[in-house]
Amino acid sequence: MREVVVERGPDGWRAPFRRLLAEGLPPEDVRVTDARAQTTLLSLGEGERVSPRAGAKAPRRFFTIARRVACHADADRYDLLYRVAWRLTHGAPTLLEDRVDPDVAALRALDSAVRRDAHEATAFVRFRKLDDGTFAAWHGAEHHVMRLVGPFFADRFSDMRWVIITPHESVAFDGSHLRYGEGSGRREAGVPDADAMDETWRAYYASIFNPARVNPRAMRAEMPLKHWRTLPEAALIPELVRTAGARATEMQTASAPDTREAADAADSLEALADGVRRCAACALCRAATQAVPGVGASGGVMLVGEQPGDEEDLEGQPFVGPAGAVLDAALRDAGVPRAALRLTNTVKHFRFTRRGKRRLHQRPTLEHVRACRPWLLREIELANPRVVVAMGLTPTRALLGQTVKLAAVRGRVLESDLGPSLLPTWHPAAVLRASDPLERRRIERELRDALARAHAMAS
Ligand code: SF4
Known part of the structure; x- marks a missing residue:
């Protein structure tokens, strides 16, 4: 068994993994830990040698995911990463598309946890001013995410000296360089519990608090209770929630939101995206x-999905989650560059139900589609595509303005009152849902063909 110690952080595994793969050392002969968990350096043991496939490379997406997974606190994360890297380079180059594979499922679960932790760090770190002018914050991160979010804070607070301490690690910025060090518990960190800035935080929070969007369960999920002790504004929440109902009714009677008016007023795609981000016209917000507004090129092909998923909701970008990965594969097979397309959704906010820590997709109701449709129609006017590909039942019905069965129109080019031709096809998520391999291949093929056809029509 070869025991390998890598440097902790998003990139410490890369060079050692490259060496191990080049040597042809299979995962069952390797145990990888990080520098803080063990003090011995790279040791050279004997293992069964298997030659890697000549020229085999892990796909770029693996590196993106692996950088985050390497920051998870799970002690076995590097072994999982190496196993996946090995399989990707030894006969399974499309492994990441196989979401039922146990290694891929585990990888995605760790990735998702780190993304959430990094997101919480950027949202919930609160600095307190020390006597020497440095700003310090203690934050209860669960994973080693400071190397992921350090550049974000350096950019945002570029004219301050600051330090963020978490249980696992710390990051300090002196105005020009980031330095990483050991972490500590909250008490040992010595960060004051309060300072003069707290009142400013509370005033700011009260001013942006939207009583029409209050959902205490969702608030606790999005602002987990474990962070409340370091958030000065958390003290306000019970009272704001208690009075939210009355204030929301007041707001609604004063001005009922009308997406049609707001959408029609947008004179550019940027203005439209701003309007979508501010929209509170239905309960989904x-x-x-x-909100996740559309992105991408104008004038060619516009792909319209149903709604953002869990990862899109966190990142604010359409088609970056599992369905986005399926779409990317279909685009690759169809020879269509993603950059040539406009990507958007029928409904711009994520609808879900909670199951434990997971947020499970729920199809938007007719009421949500109706409320959001003006944004989509205006986006089509402003982006002026030649072909609109409606991916799934929800966009097909929303764009045709009538109740049809997807099977009756899928793969057909339809004329619509909207201007561009309309081509209904599968939503990429249908590939993920198909349990029968034959059915899955059929959906993949039809999706690819629809994308290639739309691209040819718009060229
Ligand atoms: S789903 Fe659409 S209509 Fe509803 S709040 Fe979001 S942007 Fe507005």
């Missing part, structure tokens, strides 16, 4: 993290 209460639980979602943020």
Whole structure:
């Protein structure tokens, strides 16, 4: 068994893994830990040698995910990463598309936890001023995310000297360089519990608090209780929630939101995206993290999905989650560059139900689709695509403005009152849902063909 020690952080595993793969050392002969968990250096033991496939490389997406997974606190994360890297380079180059594979499922679960932890760090770190002018914060991160979020804070607080301490590690900024060090518990960190800035935080929070969007369960999920002790504004929450109902009714009677008016007023795609981000016209905005406006090129092909998923909701970008990965594969097979497309959704906020820590997709209701449709129609006017690909039942019905069965129109080019031709096809998530391999391949093929056809029509 070869025991390998890598440097902790998003990139410490890369060079050692490259060496191990080049040597052809299979995962069952390797145990990887990080520098803080063990003090011995790279040791050279004997293992069964298997030659890697000549020229085999892990896909770029693996590196993106692996950087985050390497920051998870799970002691076995490097072994999992090496196993996946090995399989990707030894006969399974599309492994990441196989979401039922246990290694891929585990990888995605760790990735998702780190993304959430990093997101919480950027949202919930609160600095307190020390006597020497340095700003310090203690934050209860669960994973080693400071190397992921350090550059974000350096950019945002570039004119301050600051330090963030977490249980696992710390990061300090002196105005020009980031330095990483050991972490500590909250008490040992010595960060004051309060300072003069707290009142400013509370005033700011009270001013942005939208009573029409209050959902205490969702708030606790999005702002987990474990962070409340370091958030000065958390003290306000019980009272704001208690009075939210009355204030929301007041707001609604004063001005009922009208998406059609707001959408029609947008004179550019940027203005439209701003309007979507501010929209509170239906209940979906209460639980979602943020709205996800459309992105991409104008004038060619516009792909319209149903709604953002869990990862899109966290990142604020369409098609970056599992369905996005399926879409990317279909685009690759169809020879269509993603950058040539516009990507958007029928409904711009994520609808979900909670199951433990997981947020499970729920199809938007007719009421949500109706409320959000003006944003989509205006986006089509402003982006002026030649072909709109409606991916799934929800966009097909929303764009045709009538109740049809997807099977009756899928794969057909339809004329619509909207201007561009309309081509209904599968939503990429249908590939993920298909349990029968034959059915899955059929959906993949039809999706790919629809994308290639739309691209050819718009060229
Ligand atoms: S889903 Fe659409 S209509 Fe509803 S709040 Fe979001 S942007 Fe507005």
